Amino acid sequence: xxxxxxxxxxxxxxxxxxxxxxxxxxxxxxxxxxxxxxxxxxxxxxxxxxxxxxxxxxxxxxxxxxxxxxxxxxxxxxxxxxxxxxxxxxxxxxxxxxxxxxxxxxxxxxxx
Amino acid sequence: xxxxxxxxxxxxxxxxxxxxxxxxxxxxxxxxxxxxxxxxxxxxxxxxxxxxxxxxxxxxxxxxxxxxxxxxxxxxxxxxxxxxxxxxxxxxxxxxxxxxxxxxxxxxxxxx
DNA sequence: TTCTTATATTCGCTTAAGCGATTATGTGAG
DNA sequence: CTCACATAATCGCTTAAGCGAATATAAGAA
Numbered sequence: 001x002x003x004x005x006x007x008x009x010x011x012x013x014x015x016x017x018x019x020x021x022x023x024x025x026x027x028x029x030x031x032x033x034x035x036x037x038x039x040x041x042x043x044x045x046x047x048x049x050x051x052x053x054x055x056x057x058x059x060x061x062x063x064x065x066x067x068x069x070x071x072x073x074x075x076x077x078x079x080x081x082x083x084x085x086x087x088x089x090x091x092x093x094x095x096x097x098x099x100x101x102x103x104x105x106x107x108x109x110x111x112x
Numbered sequence: 113x114x115x116x117x118x119x120x121x122x123x124x125x126x127x128x129x130x131x132x133x134x135x136x137x138x139x140x141x142x143x144x145x146x147x148x149x150x151x152x153x154x155x156x157x158x159x160x161x162x163x164x165x166x167x168x169x170x171x172x173x174x175x176x177x178x179x180x181x182x183x184x185x186x187x188x189x190x191x192x193x194x195x196x197x198x199x200x201x202x203x204x205x206x207x208x209x210x211x212x213x214x215x216x217x218x219x220x221x222x223x224x
Numbered sequence: 225t226t227c228t229t230a231t232a233t234t235c236g237c238t239t240a241a242g243c244g245a246t247t248a249t250g251t252g253a254g
Numbered sequence: 255c256t257c258a259c260a261t262a263a264t265c266g267c268t269t270a271a272g273c274g275a276a277t278a279t280a281a282g283a284a
Contacts, residue, residue: 004198005126012124013272014117030231040274045232050271064230064281078193086116086190125242142261152244157262162241176251176260 003054007076010054015039016047020070021093022100023057024083027069032107036100115166119188122166127151128159132182133205134212135169136195139181144219148212 010016018037022028028036033044048068051057056079058071072079087093122128130149134140140148145156160180163169168191170183184191199205 004202005124005129008120008129009124012117012121015272017117017120031229041231042233042275043273045230046272049232061231061281064228066231076198078190078198081190081193086188090116127242143259153261154244154246154263155242157260158242161262173251173261178261 004076006054007056007079010051010056011079011082013047013050015043016051017087018093018096019044019047019051020056020079021083021087021096023068023070025097025100027060027067028100029065029067031065032100032103033068035103035107036096038099116188118166119168119191122163122168123191123194125159125162127155128163129199130205130208131156131159131163132168132191133195133199133208135180135182137209137212139172139179140212141177141179143177144212144215145180147215147219148208 011020015037019033022033022036030041030044030048033039033048034041037044048057048059052059052068055071057068060067060069088097123132127149131145134145134148142153142156142160145151145160146153149156160169160171164171164180167183169180172179172181200209
């Protein structure tokens, strides 16, 4: 996290907050985000790249998938508080977590 | 603080972060902010109003002055962490605090 | 190679936001 | 009332950012 202001700009959009909330659960690929939040592929990709440029998340390519995960270190612990103490009190973000759980279950079943 | 997203948008601008950092010290009027940060009156006023609309600060009118102070409650404690653990490690914000101290001293001397 | 799937990028558009400069409003002093 | 001062609001402009739609890229499968 080079630039604190870039991080804060990344936090000032609802879609990116919703994505961040999901990534606090586990590493996810773009399609997991699309499915869970019911947003377009372009939108998911764009916001993930924005978060990556702000150095809040990192990516890892494996075959045709790109997996995104958190890159929040101790220097920006206030984001942990934001997520756990604020976002997760809100219904929208709770629902997103439930949808993620449901989606991952469906996805796993398809692969068996 | 009705809307968390509004608060985060208010935090995504450097001038507003600098103002917030000053208000963490004490209640200030618009001219204190202008002088300390060396910004125009219109700019100071605009950003203070933005912070007020986001319900991060409140105002109090006394004679021809408008005093602004923090309106950060326990529900958004992550902002305390942002200010104390992050902003105040940065030179810019430290300098602002020193400039505030100097300005308030000059101001008091003129009134005696 | 061709086809499919996952992801990223570009285009055109719309809206939000920041700025300096200026003007308006409101308060107190004389 | 008139003047000075503090603050807010408006105007015109520029730039950033978000969006859907479409296209490009890259990897694996066949």
